[in-house]
Amino acid sequence: MMNRGVPSRRRFLGGALRAGGGLLGAALVPRPAAGAPALVTAESARPTVPYGAAVGDVTGDRAIVWSRSDRPARLFVEWSTRESFADARRVPGEAALEANGLTARLDLDGLPPGQRIVYRVLFQDLRDPRAWSLPVPGSFRTPPAGAADLRLAFSADTCGQGWGIDEARGGLATYESMRGASPDLFVHLGDTIYADNPLPAEVVLDDGSVWRNLVTPAKAKVAETLDEFRGNHLYNRLDAHVRRFESEVAQVVLWDDHEVLNNWYPGEVLEDPRYTERSVDLLAARARRAFIEHYPLRRSPADPQRIYRSLPFGDSLEVFALDMRSERSANSANRQKAPGPDAALLGLAQLDWLKARLAASRATWKIVASDMPIGLVIGDGPEAFEAVANGDDGAPLGREHEIAALLSFLKARDVRNVVWITADVHYAAVHHYSPERARFRDFRPFYEVVAGPAHAGTFGPAALDLTFGPEVRFLGIPPGMKPNRPPSDGLQFFGLLDVEGKSGVLRIEIRNRDGATLHRLELEPERA
Helix, strand or coil, rough: CCCCCCCCHHHHHHHHHHHHHHHHHHHHCCCCCCCCCCEEECCHHHCCCCCEEEEEEEECCCCEEEECCCCEEEEEEEEECCCCCCEEEEEEEECCCCCHEEEEEEECCCCCCCCCCEEEEEEEECCCCCCCCCHHHHHHCCCCCCCCCEEECCCCCCCCCCCCCCCCCCHHHHHHHHCCCCEEEEEECCCCCCCCCCCEEEECCCCCCCEEEECHHHHHCCCCHHHHHHHHHHHHHHCHHHHHHHHHHHEEEEECCCCCCCCCCCCCCCCCCCCCCCCCHHHHHHHHHHHCCCCCCCCCCCCCCCCCCEEEECCCEEEECCCCCCCCCEEEEECCCCCHHHCCCCCCHHHHHHHHHHHHHCEEEEEEEEEEEEECCCCCCCCCCCCCCCCCCCCCCCCCCHHHHHHHHHHCCCCCCECCCCCECCCCCCECCCCCCCCCCCCCEEEEEEECCCCCCECCCEEEHHHHHHEEEECCCCCCCCCCCHHCCCCEEEEEEECCCCCCEEECCCCCCCCCEEEEEEEEECCC
């Protein structure tokens, strides 16, 4: 990996922990002012922070810091650019209350560019201000002022298809491998949870051994209530690998279908006997609230429920995080002859936003983070389709109209160096799209990189739809693979994007659960 010219995350965080004596360092706990009542020091009386801390949506001089208390308490964040915390600043955040699932966040601003920031999260009990939690430490990198070496990791699909936390089999080990790759950013491409996939206590594997899941009440049934959706998000953080990863790597988080239920769309009415609530709109409203509560996602003042957003990270890279759920039409045969509300995936407002933001971007590489792929055929039952492609191989129809309009716009505006990263299909692949192979030809060639699952069943591969001329350049699974392979089979995947600041070269890697590199690709930036 390239040297980015800043202290390594592990060395920096390790120094910060040593300076404070680790999580139990008494020096990090606030001291009472002269004449004030003594602090509460009994462990049972302190607020606790069982799910760690997370950082996300880092851009410019700002970052969202997230955490959760075990009781009503005020979040405080102390941050510094020094391992010793000699110049630490303490900033108050939100109150963690029952109304928001005891989660809280702080939008830190005024951060210096291109720095490794070390931080610690504390909670002050709202009922007894003398009682403070022990600190939870972490670190992250702020965007550079100009072009610089950067590393972005991406994956998706966590705790699906019955595969939860089995500590005897390494827990959610892909997260530890991603942490070991020292990325500056991580993009979670959706299916952050599987709210519709309860976990059995045990699963017998093909070799006769037993996978033993940690099971909580929220994971014992499909999620319907707000607290059940919340419990699904908290479940993943019971894994130590996930907690360490989230505290040290800045995130950009998307959602897909399983944050609510498989292949959902607005207006759907369920016929699934597992559910007592049949309105998907009501389930989705609860799921959206839980999703926004439980990730370091910067909320738009104009639309606090909005999930799509863009995040520049210096001059080298900008991430465009999409939402292919909220405005989609009902899943159908997907062969509408003209664009319109019945053929929506992004929706008109998001499509217009994406065109404008991509055209305005000054980043060398524009990374479109999409929860669903463009050219893979993903069915929803025998006659409907779930994503963009419809298996027709001809001119754009249905939801393909939106993609055709976007690609044509990018060519007309001469927007270059666009790479798509995506997931959903539970295997890794690299696709190259070219007008020379396509039925629709009004676009510039581009790559789409598929990653995941991070910790879920492995499936695939899906068939290609030739409308936009895709070609498989890499496939991460063996031919004839039995579906729903467990994480212990090793077929779990994440991607890495390395941008070299000086040359602008983009290097792409696909790695497996153990961190081994399976495929490499190098792209030179196109200059206008």
